[in-house]
Amino acid sequence: MVEFRYRTDEVNEQPSVTLDSFLDQSNSTAVRLEPDDDARALLPFLDRLALIEIAFPKYRDGRGYSSARILREAGYKGELRAQGDVLVDQIAFMRRCGFDSFAPEGSLNPADVDAAFARYDHVYQGAADAAVPVWKLRHG
């Protein structure tokens, strides 16, 4: 279940399909990537996707962070959802990599989530979010 969503558009109700079945002539607008799926396989189809769900079976498996950035860097504007072992101490990194909705398996305290997003006023490096790296702030 999507517990935290930072988009204003309608939630896509279509169930997501696996990458293999999507690539196999699916008309689906929602797809789910497992950690070892190659996100770049989706690049030709980004225009017709409304939801890409990226699975985190274990939070220590960080491949989904790269998948998310690759999709955003290619111009994907639809919903990017982190699903699975999504914990409050990782959620800010996920948002920086381009995730804009979160479906954690366990429940998260909304106040903790807000605190995690508000914790750092500054970032050192550019990523897939709107945060401006400090080197840019330093030099106008």
Added chain:
Amino acid sequence: MYQYDTYDQAIVDARVEEFRDQVRRRLSGEMTEDQFKPLRLMNGLYLQLHAYMLRVAIPYGTLDSRQMHLLGHIARKYDRGYGHFTTRQNIQYNWIKLEECADLLAELAQVEMHAIQTSGNCIRNISSDQYAGAAADEVADPRPWAELLRQWSTFHPEFSYLPRKFKIAVIASPEDRAAMRLHDIGIELVKQDGVLGGRVFVGGGMGRTPMTAPEINPFVRAEDLLSYVEACLRVYNRYGRRDNIYKARIKILVHEIGADEYRRQVTQEFAHVKTLGIDPPLAEFDRISAFFAPPAFETVSDDIDRSDPDFAVWLDQNVKPHKQAGYAIVNISLKPIGGIPGDASADQIDVMADLAKQYSFDELRVTHAQNIVLPHVAKRDLYAVWQRLNVAELADANLDLISDIIACPGLDYCSLANARSIPVAQKIATRFADMERQRDLGELKLKISGCINACGHHHAGHIGILGVDRKGVENYQLTFGGSGAEDVSIGKIIGPGFSEDGVVDAVEKATEVYKSLREGDERFLDTYRRVGLEPFKEAIYG
């Protein structure tokens, strides 16, 4: 020395409060140990054999007297009066209380220090040449690049849950004093037609599968370096093995797919990453570089009064040439005969801080060999510095000799260890306590690890010792022929292991073989490489 601006300070301060909150959640039971463990590790806090251990980052091994004094203060207030300098140019405290840890970090933050990413599967402290800014053979000061990498890697959102830990070293000299090619990424700054860039090596490391890093790119332009490193990391994050913790380091990926294929993937990724605008502008590099401008050297004499023989011995062994006339680089040995390699008491830390303030333009360095450097000492002051070091029991004249041993904490402190390292180091140093005998043996790098993780760099020792557990009894394997320098190589196991006393005897026999076979100026390593293992094996096992 780099100095924080309000942005750097705000980030480090926020980290202290984040960690304070994480500790609170653990102590209150909101988090289990399983959930807390990776979080505390990301901030350098381990649970070791006797207590929590905190590893504090010393970025590229550079610090000033105010920071050094604070390290001494922390040893007194939060620990038991000492600290341990590590092979990654950091310092560890062995007796930290979880409930006091956030306060400790808040004090560190006041002097622009932290424990961020000193453990965990993320990009660790960037290491560098301890002689940076002082060495005559450097093409540029590597520290501004190390600082750029520090900032880029701090809380990198994509690379905080890598398959495994990730260590980067930056040097700028043909002589490698930082074991650069035994890092996940090693960068040697070089000039090509007057243009600065980096020679990039990827996939080195020690641990259970030691490898020297192959060259992946002979020249990456300076303004592309961060993008290139980002591309290297992205390929690793996507394709590094996650099915087996022992095969998760980048060296295994590079080895399995081959350097050519890895290079091809990085080249492709780099072409994309370079379009993202990750590299800061020249103005940012200039801003950082300004902090590392040479200090205000004076015109001073090159003359040194060598009339005190003990001083002269120390001078010849521990003091190295400086690029500025009239100045020298002072190495402070943390390897007293029979002492604990890398340990320093709070009082000794204060003495070194005071000397840096008074005689070395307020600068100190930590070396990967677990010693301390005063990088810029006027030759006229060397005798005064030596006298003060002598009083503090810090004037051992054994740099790069057999008693200048790298040793991990081993089973005396470390929960991963299989055998004790420190007592072996103490016994070997004591066996060779006669300094004339040590000097006769010349450069001989002896390195001891208490388990296969190789924190004591045994693979890179001219003589390496690996402690193993043989049915509950400590046992020690010997390796010969390793080097962490520009002639990098991995040592080879010479045969069956030894008891603690047996390994000391075997080392002594090896030095005798060397003495009988050496030609000219050969070091132990050179003789071994020339004659091979057999004569050593015969003497030791024969």
Added chain:
Amino acid sequence: MKILTGNDLASGAVTWWTGQGWSIHVEDAADVGEQGEAILHAEEGARRVNAPYIIDAIATPEGPRPAHIKDRVRALGPTVRPDLTLKPADPTAGEWVI
């Protein structure tokens, strides 16, 4: 015999299960027989101990002696710093570890 050990959550100190609570002295450790798992589960859940585990030990007149050297190092302290062990006045304490 089987005994339980772990670390104090807040201070990190090495502790041993005495049957009633946790002591820093291995001499106080109690044989838990088959009850180890149940006790450590309850004690860890109540945060009276961190990262506890069950070890083999040998009963001696001076009290339990852990079977593995690692736990004997934990019980005493670092052998290379006798001054920081639990028996700083006993110069031979380190021999008990080996």
